[in-house]
Amino acid sequence: MEKENLIEEIRKRFPDEIESDAETRGDQVLVVRREGLRPVMSGLKDAPFDYAVLLDLTCVDFLASENRFEMVYHLYSMSRNRRLRIKVSLPGETAVVDSLVGLWKNADWLEREVFDMFGVAFIGHPDLRRILMYEGFEGHPLRKSYPWRKEQPRITLKD
Amino acid sequence: METRIQKEARPDTMLLNMGPSHPAMHGTFRIMLELEGEKILNAEVEIGYLHRGFEKTCENKTYFNLLPYTDRLNYVSPQINNLGYAMTMEKMLGIEVPERAQQIRVLMSELSRVSDHLTCLAAMAMENGAFTVFLYMMKAREFLWDVIEFTTGSRMTTSYIRIGGVRADLFEGWRDAVKKAVLETRRVLKDVHGLLDKNQIFLNRTRGIGAISKEDALSYGWTGPCLRSTGVLYDVRKAHPYLTYDRLSFDVPLGERGDNYDRYMVRMLEMEQSLRIIEQVAGLITDKRPRAKTEEIEPTEAVRLGRTQKPRQKIRLSPNLEGSEKQRYPEILTADAPVVVPPKEDTYTTMEGLISHFLFFMKGYGIRPPKGDVYFSVEGGNGEVGFYIVSDGTDRPYRLHLRAPCFHIVSAIEQLIKGRFVADVIPTFGSMNMIGGELDR
Amino acid sequence: MSGFDFLTTRFDMAVGWARKFSLFHYPFITACCGMEYMSAACAHFDIDRFGAGLTRFSPRQADLLLVVGTVSHKLAPALRTVYEQMMEPKWVIAFGACAVSGGIYQNYAAVQGIDKIIPVDVYIPGCPPRPEMVLDGLLKLQEKIQNQGQDWRWKKKT
Numbered sequence: 001m002e003k004e005n006l007i008e009e010i011r012k013r014f015p016d017e018i019e020s021d022a023e024t025r026g027d028q029v030l031v032v033r034r035e036g037l038r039p040v041m042s043g044l045k046d047a048p049f050d051y052a053v054l055l056d057l058t059c060v061d062f063l064a065s066e067n068r069f070e071m072v073y074h075l076y077s078m079s080r081n082r083r084l085r086i087k088v089s090l091p092g093e094t095a096v097v098d099s100l101v102g103l104w105k106n107a108d109w110l111e112r113e114v115f116d117m118f119g120v121a122f123i124g125h126p127d128l129r130r131i132l133m134y135e136g137f138e139g140h141p142l143r144k145s146y147p148w149r150k151e152q153p154r155i156t157l158k159d
Numbered sequence: 160m161e162t163r164i165q166k167e168a169r170p171d172t173m174l175l176n177m178g179p180s181h182p183a184m185h186g187t188f189r190i191m192l193e194l195e196g197e198k199i200l201n202a203e204v205e206i207g208y209l210h211r212g213f214e215k216t217c218e219n220k221t222y223f224n225l226l227p228y229t230d231r232l233n234y235v236s237p238q239i240n241n242l243g244y245a246m247t248m249e250k251m252l253g254i255e256v257p258e259r260a261q262q263i264r265v266l267m268s269e270l271s272r273v274s275d276h277l278t279c280l281a282a283m284a285m286e287n288g289a290f291t292v293f294l295y296m297m298k299a300r301e302f303l304w305d306v307i308e309f310t311t312g313s314r315m316t317t318s319y320i321r322i323g324g325v326r327a328d329l330f331e332g333w334r335d336a337v338k339k340a341v342l343e344t345r346r347v348l349k350d351v352h353g354l355l356d357k358n359q360i361f362l363n364r365t366r367g368i369g370a371i372s373k374e375d376a377l378s379y380g381w382t383g384p385c386l387r388s389t390g391v392l393y394d395v396r397k398a399h400p401y402l403t404y405d406r407l408s409f410d411v412p413l414g415e416r417g418d419n420y421d422r423y424m425v426r427m428l429e430m431e432q433s434l435r436i437i438e439q440v441a442g443l444i445t446d447k448r449p450r451a452k453t454e455e456i457e458p459t460e461a462v463r464l465g466r467t468q469k470p471r472q473k474i475r476l477s478p479n480l481e482g483s484e485k486q487r488y489p490e491i492l493t494a495d496a497p498v499v500v501p502p503k504e505d506t507y508t509t510m511e512g513l514i515s516h517f518l519f520f521m522k523g524y525g526i527r528p529p530k531g532d533v534y535f536s537v538e539g540g541n542g543e544v545g546f547y548i549v550s551d552g553t554d555r556p557y558r559l560h561l562r563a564p565c566f567h568i569v570s571a572i573e574q575l576i577k578g579r580f581v582a583d584v585i586p587t588f589g590s591m592n593m594i595g596g597e598l599d600r
Numbered sequence: 601m602s603g604f605d606f607l608t609t610r611f612d613m614a615v616g617w618a619r620k621f622s623l624f625h626y627p628f629i630t631a632c633c634g635m636e637y638m639s640a641a642c643a644h645f646d647i648d649r650f651g652a653g654l655t656r657f658s659p660r661q662a663d664l665l666l667v668v669g670t671v672s673h674k675l676a677p678a679l680r681t682v683y684e685q686m687m688e689p690k691w692v693i694a695f696g697a698c699a700v701s702g703g704i705y706q707n708y709a710a711v712q713g714i715d716k717i718i719p720v721d722v723y724i725p726g727c728p729p730r731p732e733m734v735l736d737g738l739l740k741l742q743e744k745i746q747n748q749g750q751d752w753r754w755k756k757k758t
Contacts, residue, residue, distance in 0.1 A: 056562040106380040109570040132207035134674040157716040179678050182657045186630045208675040212707035234632035297642035
């Protein structure tokens, strides 16, 4: 499928869940609604779209806007050699989204990292706990509201 | 605080902790094993002991200032991280890099890749008991680092590949140094092939151990030599060619079974291919005519003379990196946009140069890409190193995220060691090339 | 009696000579400086010629703790435990800018210098330090060991 046809096919298949699509600097971007994330992802993973690899899963904190968190997924289709970026906006108060653990195996650790750094909760994740910071760390470091230099030592430091 | 494995373990099994400070854990990695005798029933992995806050730091530094932080991500092949960041920014700003700079970047990338594979295999071999291989490979690495040091000024964390080009041109006599490095590395590779390829002990410890299927590897998001050892052909240099890789001829070695031995062999063969690329690129880079020895004066003297007339003599900036003079700028740095440090000859002598220098470094000015986000990836020693940068129009990134290849590779380790023996953990973990700086950022 | 002091200083020097040329180090490697440690330990810039070549991978058997690389707050208790497991006499070298003072990582995650956790004898700055600097630091430590009063007398260490 050609690039333009590909996006049209995807939009035809999921008319309600996809809000918009764009192309920025050569990257294809799809904006998906939060409720439709899991059906869209499992549809994209299988044939005919064949996005078999979840390259990356991350989050951006827009403190100033109403939808505070934005999840960003990068998918890659090996058979078509094509990348795709999917964005989902989440409000700050109820930052929960479906987990992709059943679809791709690396979603496990990637979602734990987003939970650790941003505090976004994932529905359906088997073992959601911190991965990079230690248990007992208070706060979520990559949020814009967390001060950059605030240290939380585990043992008493001298002077 | 109880870990997951402590909660799940049966009361009659032994819990063994291969703690964060362990010789075979490559620094900072913790594996907790539930053992029955020597057999592993359950494993839990804990990472994050080298989390240094890279992404948060990058939100508080300007685009130019955060370049040294990218060096320290995958610290065995630092130039490839620099390259990934610089190319992501170039994609965002839409600038084109001169041809000579692209070739020098390819040369540096491949030198870094060879030293990455050398370090990985040296550590893996040492942990399995082959200490000689470690010493041989470190010797070869020194020759490669000599080339890097004379070009960039530093052996390891160089900050050499900048947005818009490279910092300085190659040094005089680089051809001999590169030739010697390639020769010594080939000699060492031949020796190591003879020592390890058919060595019964090495085969027993690595053949059939830590095997993973293609579907699992893709599901885990593996890339790089570990994925190629399962038989999937995915190399960012071939799939999405960048720099001048589409004009160079090199093969991509593939494995079959995806076990430790295949990962070792893929890395050995990739090193040979990288040496091939280095030789091709060295043939393509032309030599500059040596500069005529004219009279050179110090900058203070030039300022003093410049009060009455423009100085005729050339200005010697000393000490400065050889090859970073102003006349070399058009070939090594882009003239497209003000993203490079203005040449020091201008800064010290003319008013406009001084102003442009300040405008580059001052808060609020400097490199200010348009709003939006971009993702770009290069082929690192471990796989696809991707940078995702969100810009809000100011001089600092709003969000910078690194797609770390070994994060995905290491997330599979629990599956790979379950059911095996304790002694199998060491070669499996060693062949995955975990680099703490990249894993934990 | 002055004669007795002469004998004890000579004995101190002999013990110092023996200790400085047979250092067993424990490389607590975390980050990028580990690469320069590997270079310093291998054939080109040998630390074995100064007697410090043998790496003991257990703190009980080591007397020099080489803290190489950044120590994060998550790792700090492990470092403290390793230091406490070592037996007297013991020395600590802070290798690299991150171990000396936190380096370029002044943020929520890194300890700003390991001397906030354990006492340090020699600081080797650099990011990463060249292997010659490592050897210079080792020689300074050897000088320190030679000149310090060796506690071979049966007195309690405070």
